[in-house]
Amino acid sequence: MASPHTKESLLAFLEVNQIEAKTYDHPKVLTVEEQANYVGHLEGGHSKNLLLKDKKNRLILISALTSAKIDLKVLSQRLGLGKSGLRMAPEDIMQASLKVPLGCVTPFALQNDSARSVTLLLDEGFRMKSKVFFHPLSNDATTAVSPSGLDKFLRLIGREPVYVDLEAIVVVSKEQQPDLASYLVDMSTECITKDQATIETRAVQASLPVLIQGMNDDVTKSVVKPKSKASPTAPQMEFVKPAGADVQATTKSILDEFLSAVQKEFQVTSQVVEKQGEEVATVTSNSWRQRLVPELESMLVAFKNAAYTEGFVAGIASCSRAKGKGQT
Numbered sequence: 001m002a003s004p005h006t007k008e009s010l011l012a013f014l015e016v017n018q019i020e021a022k023t024y025d026h027p028k029v030l031t032v033e034e035q036a037n038y039v040g041h042l043e044g045g046h047s048k049n050l051l052l053k054d055k056k057n058r059l060i061l062i063s064a065l066t067s068a069k070i071d072l073k074v075l076s077q078r079l080g081l082g083k084s085g086l087r088m089a090p091e092d093i094m095q096a097s098l099k100v101p102l103g104c105v106t107p108f109a110l111q112n113d114s115a116r117s118v119t120l121l122l123d124e125g126f127r128m129k130s131k132v133f134f135h136p137l138s139n140d141a142t143t144a145v146s147p148s149g150l151d152k153f154l155r156l157i158g159r160e161p162v163y164v165d166l167e168a169i170v171v172v173s174k175e176q177q178p179d180l181a182s183y184l185v186d187m188s189t190e191c192i193t194k195d196q197a198t199i200e201t202r203a204v205q206a207s208l209p210v211l212i213q214g215m216n217d218d219v220t221k222s223v224v225k226p227k228s229k230a231s232p233t234a235p236q237m238e239f240v241k242p243a244g245a246d247v248q249a250t251t252k253s254i255l256d257e258f259l260s261a262v263q264k265e266f267q268v269t270s271q272v273v274e275k276q277g278e279e280v281a282t283v284t285s286n287s288w289r290q291r292l293v294p295e296l297e298s299m300l301v302a303f304k305n306a307a308y309t310e311g312f313v314a315g316i317a318s319c320s321r322a323k324g325k326g327q328t
Contacts, residue, residue: 044131080181
């Protein structure tokens with residue numbers, strides 16, 4: 001697991017990626033009211049940030065304008081959790097996931113790998129502001145970025161910004177389904193059932209057609225190979241391990257090609273290279289790799305299991321047909 005990001009590494013990340021930001025140092029603050037004493041006069045959208053959890057221990061980071069009035073009961077219903085499905089996340093969970101101390105909750109903390117499963121909902125009011133203000137992983141400073149700069153930051157760490165009307169009063173009913181439920185990230189580690197494996201297989205086929213086609217060809221050609229001198233009582237079969245069966249190796253191969261393509265598409269400017277050298281590309285590559293490896297490995301395992309099952313069934317059926325025709 002990578003080390004938690006700090007204020008210094010965050011600000012360096014913003015600079016390297018040409019995200020304009022201005023940071024205002026001030027004494028440590030624990031509340032929005034205290035923070036306003038030092039930066040409240042600055043024009044823009046000042047924020048309040050809440051880390052919430054539901055009964056399944058899923059985490060939701062709500063980032064809203066300080067003036068926003070948010071009813072947690074209504075928000076809970078809109079997320080499909082009932083009227084009392086949300087509560088404030090305990091400090092130990094906050095520190096374990098966001099890697100920041102009390103009073104430092106911020107969307108910038110999602111840069112940490114440990115926050116991968118945290119759902120972020122942003123106040124749509126931010127988009128109407130010229131600047132938005134957040135703690136830069138530390139409550140002794142406040143950093144201002146433009147809404148587009150915030151969006152760029154989120155996309156660089158692998159997230160698509162989600163802006164919603166957090167003050168909307170939505171009455172959930174049979175006619176009105178929970179409008180925010182689809183945004184929840186479910187990171188449960190339940191066992192993969194046959195149906196789940198099928199769903200995961202289709203997802204891989206849709207996103208990685210070239211890889212899957214190659215694996216399908218290998219499985220079809222080499223799952224079973226009857227020997228020429230088979231036993232008269234039971235056919236002798238030789239199992240040949242298909243390409244793609246090694247999930248870790250396949251994952252590495254896919255990510256190597258993906259990251260190589262990304263680096264070619266988005267060339268680092270000469271100024272950045274001069275400041276950071278090859279380390280810039282490495283940091284970006286490692287960040288993407290750490291985020292993609294678990295999900296990609298999970299999908300490939302599901303596909304491999306489904307492919308092996310289909311190959312096994314096909315092999316048994318072939319043997320049965322041969323036996324029925326009197327072949328030995």
